[in-house]
Amino acid sequence: MTSLVCIDGELMEPAAARVPVFDRGFLYGDSVYEVVRTYLGVPFHLDRHLERLERSAAALELALPPRATLVAWLKSALRAAGNPESYARLIVTRGSGPITLDPTTADRPRTVLLVKALEPYPAWMYAQGIKVSVPAIRRNPRAALDPSVKSGNYLNNVLALGQARRAGFDDALLLDIRGRVTEGSSSNVFAVRGGSLLTPPLETGLLHGVTRALVLELAGQVGLQAHERELEVADLARADELWLTSTLREVLPVVRLDEATIGAGAPGPRYRAMAERLHAHALDWARAAAADFWREP
Numbered sequence: 001m002t003s004l005v006c007i008d009g010e011l012m013e014p015a016a017a018r019v020p021v022f023d024r025g026f027l028y029g030d031s032v033y034e035v036v037r038t039y040l041g042v043p044f045h046l047d048r049h050l051e052r053l054e055r056s057a058a059a060l061e062l063a064l065p066p067r068a069t070l071v072a073w074l075k076s077a078l079r080a081a082g083n084p085e086s087y088a089r090l091i092v093t094r095g096s097g098p099i100t101l102d103p104t105t106a107d108r109p110r111t112v113l114l115v116k117a118l119e120p121y122p123a124w125m126y127a128q129g130i131k132v133s134v135p136a137i138r139r140n141p142r143a144a145l146d147p148s149v150k151s152g153n154y155l156n157n158v159l160a161l162g163q164a165r166r167a168g169f170d171d172a173l174l175l176d177i178r179g180r181v182t183e184g185s186s187s188n189v190f191a192v193r194g195g196s197l198l199t200p201p202l203e204t205g206l207l208h209g210v211t212r213a214l215v216l217e218l219a220g221q222v223g224l225q226a227h228e229r230e231l232e233v234a235d236l237a238r239a240d241e242l243w244l245t246s247t248l249r250e251v252l253p254v255v256r257l258d259e260a261t262i263g264a265g266a267p268g269p270r271y272r273a274m275a276e277r278l279h280a281h282a283l284d285w286a287r288a289a290a291a292d293f294w295r296e297p
Helices: 024-028 046-059 067-081 123-128 155-166 210-222 233-237 269-294
Strands: 004-007 010-012 031-039 086-093 110-117 130-133 171-175 181-184 188-193 196-199 225-228 241-246 250-257
Touching: 004 067, 010 067, 024 086, 031 046, 031 269, 046 067, 046 086, 046 210, 067 086, 067 110, 123 250, 130 155, 130 241, 155 171, 171 233, 181 233, 188 210, 188 233, 196 210, 210 225, 210 241, 210 250, 210 269, 233 250, 241 269, 250 269
Parallel strands: 130 171, 130 250, 196 225
Antiparallel strands: 004 010, 004 110, 031 086, 086 110, 171 181, 181 188, 188 196, 188 241, 241 250
């Protein structure tokens, strides 16, 4: 199992990787990023992740290398790492410059790619389900820093997760300043009520999750009718099932929300159906995409 770092196209061991302390990503979180994972060695729905990276960069007026360059660097790093399955984190900072908030003083964007062996979430989380808390920390309002921008500035999520973990929970669920449900600390949230699959709309202020979109697309295949609508904590507490979704988690069942037991207090049948369908989709997609991804330009 190998971990590698690629900085502006140069591959190196993690111990040799260096980013200047004057880099604005380090100083201010002035950066954007994406996390992808592989199935059968192929980065899953890479195009969707790169499209979101481009949207995030455009919102911050941050220049990215050409998409073809990013893909070439990723291929090189995956080949060199040689892991059966990999985690890859692609970060683009605004670059370095004097210590000032002024973004026009940065020299040039810097691209950092981290590749390591994929480490799945613990099996017990899927078998038993997890406990989630709603901490006092709120999600950024869209008028401040739009949560649809996947930037390096994650402090409120960090604080929310820390508060939840210290209280004995596995994850945190963030509300907006009006008390509406938005998302998990690094995930989207879904509730099952009867034959309906409910999730907050993007307008509430949340990340446009790649896995979220896939779950909405696949809902009909597992007998659920998907709806995007505003949700309160009480709506989730009354749900038959509650899930968190993300690139690394896939679909993760929640069995407790603060003091409320969700459904029967165990992962439900709708969760199992969606988890199986999503994983099967990922493998089918990877088999179909492998030849194109690894083809030389």
